[in-house]
Amino acid sequence: xxxxxxxxxxxxxxRWVVDGIDAxxxxxxxxxxxxxxxxxxxxxxxxxxxxxxxxxxxxxxxxPGADDAAPTLPVHTLARRDRARHVxxxxxxxxxxxxxxxxxxxxxGRIPYRTLWGTDTGAGAVDRALVAASAAHLADRPxxxxxxxxxxxxxxxxxxxxxPSLLLLDEPTNHLDVSAQLALLGFVRGLGVTTVAALHDLNxxxxxxxxxxxxxxxxxxxxxxxxEVLTPALVRDVYGVDAHVLSHPVTGxxxxxxxxxxxxxx
Amino acid sequence: xxxxxxxxAPAAAPGVPTAPGAATGPRAxxxxxxxxxxxxxxxxxxxxxxxxxxxxxxxLAVGEVVRSVLAHLGLxxxxxxxxxxxxxWDLRLPRVxxxxxxxAGLAVAGAVMQSLTRNPLADPYLLGLSSGASLGAVAVLxxxxxxxxxxxxxxxxxxxxxxTLTLARTGGTLTPTRAVLAGLAxxxxxxxxxxxxxxxxxxxxxxxxxxxxxxxxLAGATWxxxxxxxxxxxxxxxxxxxxSGRLDAFAFGDTAAAALGVDVDRTRWAMMTLVxxxxxxxxxxxxxxxxxxLVLPHAVxxxxxxxxxxxxxxxxLAGAVLLVWADTLARTVFDPRELPVGIxxxxxxxxxxxxLLRRGRGAAWS
Numbered sequence: 001x002x003x004x005x006x007x008x009x010x011x012x013x014x015r016w017v018v019d020g021i022d023a024x025x026x027x028x029x030x031x032x033x034x035x036x037x038x039x040x041x042x043x044x045x046x047x048x049x050x051x052x053x054x055x056x057x058x059x060x061x062x063x064p065g066a067d068d069a070a071p072t073l074p075v076h077t078l079a080r081r082d083r084a085r086h087v088x089x090x091x092x093x094x095x096x097x098x099x100x101x102x103x104x105x106x107x108x109g110r111i112p113y114r115t116l117w118g119t120d121t122g123a124g125a126v127d128r129a130l131v132a133a134s135a136a137h138l139a140d141r142p143x144x145x146x147x148x149x150x151x152x153x154x155x156x157x158x159x160x161x162x163x164p165s166l167l168l169l170d171e172p173t174n175h176l177d178v179s180a181q182l183a184l185l186g187f188v189r190g191l192g193v194t195t196v197a198a199l200h201d202l203n204x205x206x207x208x209x210x211x212x213x214x215x216x217x218x219x220x221x222x223x224x225x226x227x228e229v230l231t232p233a234l235v236r237d238v239y240g241v242d243a244h245v246l247s248h249p250v251t252g253x254x255x256x257x258x259x260x261x262x263x264x265x266x
Numbered sequence: 267x268x269x270x271x272x273x274x275a276p277a278a279a280p281g282v283p284t285a286p287g288a289a290t291g292p293r294a295x296x297x298x299x300x301x302x303x304x305x306x307x308x309x310x311x312x313x314x315x316x317x318x319x320x321x322x323x324x325x326l327a328v329g330e331v332v333r334s335v336l337a338h339l340g341l342x343x344x345x346x347x348x349x350x351x352x353x354x355w356d357l358r359l360p361r362v363x364x365x366x367x368x369x370a371g372l373a374v375a376g377a378v379m380q381s382l383t384r385n386p387l388a389d390p391y392l393l394g395l396s397s398g399a400s401l402g403a404v405a406v407l408x409x410x411x412x413x414x415x416x417x418x419x420x421x422x423x424x425x426x427x428x429x430t431l432t433l434a435r436t437g438g439t440l441t442p443t444r445a446v447l448a449g450l451a452x453x454x455x456x457x458x459x460x461x462x463x464x465x466x467x468x469x470x471x472x473x474x475x476x477x478x479x480x481x482x483x484l485a486g487a488t489w490x491x492x493x494x495x496x497x498x499x500x501x502x503x504x505x506x507x508x509x510s511g512r513l514d515a516f517a518f519g520d521t522a523a524a525a526l527g528v529d530v531d532r533t534r535w536a537m538m539t540l541v542x543x544x545x546x547x548x549x550x551x552x553x554x555x556x557x558x559x560l561v562l563p564h565a566v567x568x569x570x571x572x573x574x575x576x577x578x579x580x581x582x583l584a585g586a587v588l589l590v591w592a593d594t595l596a597r598t599v600f601d602p603r604e605l606p607v608g609i610x611x612x613x614x615x616x617x618x619x620x621x622l623l624r625r626g627r628g629a630a631w632s
Contacts, residue, residue, distance in 0.1 A: 085527075091525075096517050097519075102294070111512075111528075
């Protein structure tokens with residue numbers, strides 16, 4: 001699904017938390033959403049998901065009926081159920097209030113496809129999502145007994161059960177160990193679905209994202225391929241940290257080496 | 267960084283590897299088929315109704331009850347002695363049917379409130395709706411306001427709900443603990459006001475009347491009561507059952523529900539209004555009965571799982587059976603004296619609640 005953010009802004013509690021964002025994440029690829037805490041990443045994801053009304057501008061998506069069409073429809077005007085069949089959002093660290101099994105958690109992603117009588121219109125979608133997210137072996141486990149990495153994998157399966165053409169992830173690598181972080185982003189990138197993921201780790205973004213959007217104080221600081229965007233000047237401006245940008249010895253992608261405060265002139 | 271992670275190779279991106287030993291681990295309990303659970307529940311309810319009607323000072327047989335009911339439904343010639351027929355049809359059956367409808371309604375109301383507020387302690391009694399409904403009903407009865415009793419009880423329940431949620435939100439976010447504390451305050455206030463109104467105006471046995479509104483009693487049940495409770499249950503029950511997918515979507519919170527296509531605010535207010543309506547109808551015929559709405563959804567979900575399409579009908583049937591037996595105990599144990607039925611539901615509900623807490627289902631109950 002093609003996506004275009006056109007001057008979008010959102011006001012929460014009388015303050016513009018996100019303001020005047022113009023960006024076109026590449027379709028079918030992984031876009032990283034970067035920025036310090038409080039820069040507006042979660043709010044922008046909620047705008048793109050269509051669950052927050054923009055106070056200004058709009059987020060435009062392709063007509064869900066024709067996935068390759070140019071983005072012309074404001075996402076918040078889509079009918080809620082239709083939107084939920086095309087756009088999936090994974091929040092940060094969400095937990096269940098009730099004792100669910102993993103299969104039941106993934107089946108929640110099928111709610112937008114249920115008929116009035118509760119039958120699912122797409123047989124086998126839950127199993128396909130479990131297999132795609134490599135979570136099939138967890139299907140019969142109680143949700144409450146999963147580790148952090150397993151939970152994140154099941155959340156991904158729940159999002160995939162929505163059969164989305166636009167996938168939005170809010171800090172999906174939080175609480176994961178290094179190998180699980182790499183595996184998750186590699187997997188998401190391999191889906192070929194237009195994906196926007198808020199990330200804290202600039203090196204992960206540099207290694208996996210085709211495109212990055214950098215937010216600073218609610219505004220878009222810069223956007224583009226990581227190799228062009230992630231410069232020492234940007235890290236300095238946005239995060240207030242001195243850094244050197246090196247080149248990965250094998251992949252050639254940028255690697256950011258931070259300088260602890262006070263060591264830069266040494 | 268492995269070479270396969272070079273940018274132009276999305277097709278070769280690795281799947282998430284399986285963690286070693288992850289396949290072994292605790293398994294979620296098996297869920298029996300819904301048809302089996304509902305079938306068992308319906309059979310238990312029919313048996314309960316027939317047997318409960320035979321219990322009481324006058325000795326009746328199940329066969330007499332069946333014949334009397336069939337005769338009144340016009341399905342056979344009346345042949346039960348007139349006195350027994352009157353005991354069945356005019357005295358005991360309306361009371362037993364009302365108890366069943368009220369029990370089912372309270373269980374449904376509790377289940378819906380627990381899901382919408384993501385609060386395992388939400389229940390019409392604990393959050394003050396029942397006391398609010400009692401106050402509304404008593405005010406109309408005593409002050410002679412020209413308003414139908416169930417309508418007044420509904421208004422009382424709705425006011426109490428708004429008061430509880432407003433109080434709980436004051437100066438903070440709506441956490442389960444704050445909701446229960448606010449509910450406690452509203453419920454105590456409404457109960458005190460109810461007692462005061464009765465105490466001030468009643469001429470006869472005001473204590474008994476106060477008790478029956480605050481702890482519940484089905485002693486005054488008639489076919490009108492059964493109709494009020496039954497219609498409210500049928501209407502609200504059907505709507506919430508059709509909305510069970512939307513209720514399921516709240517499992518991971520409001521944002522997750524919105525992302526699944528649910529209109530969160532409208533759904534919450536519509537459902538809460540329906541719960542207030544149901545509570546109002548139940549309280550208008552039986553007073554405020556505790557523990558059924560709190561305990562039954564948890565106990566039933568151990569078997570059905572939390573999916574509402576399974577949970578709601580089974581909880582309704584279990585609530586009906588439970589309250590019929592609780593009321594049967596309330597009217598027979600100290601015969602000819604009657605206990606408020608809330609004492610019996612508390613005696614049954616508290617141990618069940620303790621068992622559920624011990625079983626560790628309290629993980630999310632913080």
